[in-house]
Amino acid sequence: MAQVEGNHPTLLIDGDGNFNSKFVEDLKLAAVSRPVAVVSVFGVQSTGKSTLMNSLFSTKFKVMDASQGMHQTTKGIWVAKYPLPNPNGGHEILAVDTEGSDGIEREDDTKFEKQTALFCLAVSNTVIVNMKCYTVNLNNGGNQPLLRTVFEVMIRKFCTPRKVNLVFVLRDKNKCPQHKLEEQLKAGMYKIWEEMKKPKAQLNASLEDFFNIEVVALSSFEDKPEQFENEVAGLRERIISISTSGEGAAGSTPASGFADYAKKIWDQIKEDKDLDLPRYRIMVAEIRCNAIAEEKYQSFCKNRSWLQIEKDAIKVQGFGAKVSQIIDIYLSQYDEEAQHYDETKRDASRKQLTEDIMKVVKPTYLSVVEHMRHQILEKFEEAAMDELKENGVLVAMNTNKYINRFKNQLKDAAVKQANWNQYAGQLIQLESEIDHAIKIIRDTNELLEQKKKDKRAFWFKLGSVGTGALTAATAVGSLILAVALG
Numbered sequence: 246m247a248q249v250e251g252n253h254p255t256l257l258i259d260g261d262g263n264f265n266s267k268f269v270e271d272l273k274l275a276a277v278s279r280p281v282a283v284v285s286v287f288g289v290q291s292t293g294k295s296t297l298m299n300s301l302f303s304t305k306f307k308v309m310d311a312s313q314g315m316h317q318t319t320k321g322i323w324v325a326k327y328p329l330p331n332p333n334g335g336h337e338i339l340a341v342d343t344e345g346s347d348g349i350e351r352e353d354d355t356k357f358e359k360q361t362a363l364f365c366l367a368v369s370n371t372v373i374v375n376m377k378c379y380t381v382n383l384n385n386g387g388n389q390p391l392l393r394t395v396f397e398v399m400i401r402k403f404c405t406p407r408k409v410n411l412v413f414v415l416r417d418k419n420k421c422p423q424h425k426l427e428e429q430l431k432a433g434m435y436k437i438w439e440e441m442k443k444p445k446a447q448l449n450a451s452l453e454d455f456f457n458i459e460v461v462a463l464s465s466f467e468d469k470p471e472q473f474e475n476e477v478a479g480l481r482e483r484i485i486s487i488s489t490s491g492e493g494a495a496g497s498t499p500a501s502g503f504a505d506y507a508k509k510i511w512d513q514i515k516e517d518k519d520l521d522l523p524r525y526r527i528m529v530a531e532i533r534c535n536a537i538a539e540e541k542y543q544s545f546c547k548n549r550s551w552l553q554i555e556k557d558a559i560k561v562q563g564f565g566a567k568v569s570q571i572i573d574i575y576l577s578q579y580d581e582e583a584q585h586y587d588e589t590k591r592d593a594s595r596k597q598l599t600e601d602i603m604k605v606v607k608p609t610y611l612s613v614v615e616h617m618r619h620q621i622l623e624k625f626e627e628a629a630m631d632e633l634k635e636n637g638v639l640v641a642m643n644t645n646k647y648i649n650r651f652k653n654q655l656k657d658a659a660v661k662q663a664n665w666n667q668y669a670g671q672l673i674q675l676e677s678e679i680d681h682a683i684k685i686i687r688d689t690n691e692l693l694e695q696k697k698k699d700k701r702a703f704w705f706k707l708g709s710v711g712t713g714a715l716t717a718a719t720a721v722g723s724l725i726l727a728v729a730l731g
């Protein structure tokens with residue numbers, strides 16, 4: 246696998262326990278929607294943890310400069326991104342490097358060490374325990390207390406039991422065959438496990454209920470660098486494979502939401518509370534899905550094409566298709582960014598986003614439809630007047646023609662994502678407006694006809710008086726009536 250320029254790490258939690266919420270921005274993960282797979286390392290101080298992570302993930306964690314003497318290098322908890330784009334089935338791989346245990350710097354204070362172990366177990370898909378080969382019997386080199394800590398926090402601190410990949414990386418491979426080393430290491434682990442005081446509910450739990458254990462021995466990075474690199478390549482493949490299959494601690498929490506998730510866990514650890522990972526995942530899903538939806542809503546409101554349509558709505562041809570297309574852009578972006586969050590929370594925020602966008606779109610849509618209805622009604626009235634002129638009466642107008650035309654226009658204006666009824670109400674309104682128009686035209690016509698009749702009656706009455714003097718007037722009146730009646 247070709248390596249690319251490694252990513253620089255950023256501080257996740259400093260040595261005093263302060264959480265750096267900005268790490269997601271530091272690592273440019275804020276817009277990354279694919280889920281994270283986390284691989285962390287811990288082990289005794291100066292055993293080559295940072296060196297191993299750098300070799301595995303092309304990261305640039307700080308390593309000890311031996312020319313300055315043996316000393317603690319990594320303080321606190323650091324994180325870096327494995328820089329290969331989309332390395333394995335869409336996961337973003339985060340490497341977490343930790344402060345070594347058993348250093349003189351913290352004297353007998355093991356609180357931070359316990360918190361670190363718990364944090365790594367809580368956020369990681371895979372935890373690497375780094376140790377020198379010659380310390381495998383666990384009676385020296387500080388590994389025994391470290392493993393006891395790991396096992397204890399795992400069995401005590403999680404509300405729901407879960408499984409973590411625990412990969413023991415034995416450094417500076419010696420002549421002792423790997424299966425022997427593995428046997429010895431496991432014997433020591435089972436001993437610690439058996440002796441450990443377990444909570445009542447977990448009295449019969451086995452190590453394998455909590456861990457998928459793997460053991461790998463590596464040649465010395467210093468003395469056999471080529472062999473070391475080759476072996477690390479195989480280890481990298483294995484670790485990526487086990488870290489990206491199965492659910493993992495963060496579930497499918499996307500990289501963009503990982504800061505909220507990790508922060509929640511660290512806060513609980515500092516307060517010495519038990520960890521409820523499924524609940525944090527849901528909480529983070531709710532916060533993040535709402536935030537994504539809000540961002541998409543704001544972007545829609547500022548979209549230039551939409552603002553143009555809103556301005557010239559009644560002149561826009563194919564209003565519905567155009568608006569639906571713009572809305573689709575933002576709903577698809579939402580789907581993409583929220584895809585890995587809890588489904589229920591994701592769906593709820595999407596529904597809210599759609600409703601919010603519709604509140605913006607609806608007044609414009611209504612003005613378009615109203616305009617269309619007025620135009621259809623105008624056309625109908627014109628046709629009715631023409632018919633009246635031609636036939637003298639309004640017999641049976643083909644109103645269906647206008648209703649169907651309006652139906653087609655409504656289809657054109659329909660916004661496909663809308664959650665309001667776009668047809669029934671509008672059609673009923675047009676039908677009643679047409680009926681009303683027919684009634685008005687008929688009534689007016691009848692009134693006119695009546696007036697004409699009244700006029701005729703008047704002139705006939707006048708004509709029947711029969712005096713010579715009036716004959717001329719009658720003739721004019723008849724003429725006017727004739728003219729008036731056309």
Ligand SMILES: Nc1nc2c(ncn2[C@@H]2O[C@H](COP(=O)(O)OP(=O)(O)OP(=O)(O)O)[C@@H](O)[C@H]2O)c(=O)[nH]1
Nearest residue numbers: 290291292293294295296308309317318319345466
């Ligand atoms: N013998 C040997 N030395 C190594 C190996 N890997 C790294 N080193 C050296 O060990 C020293 C410590 O390496 P780091 O990677 O800083 O060790 P670390 O465990 O991260 O140290 P802390 O962060 O202080 O706990 C450096 O001088 C490395 O060059 C190895 O495989 N074998």
Ligand SMILES: [Mg+2]
Nearest residue numbers: 294295318319
């Ligand atoms: Mg280090």
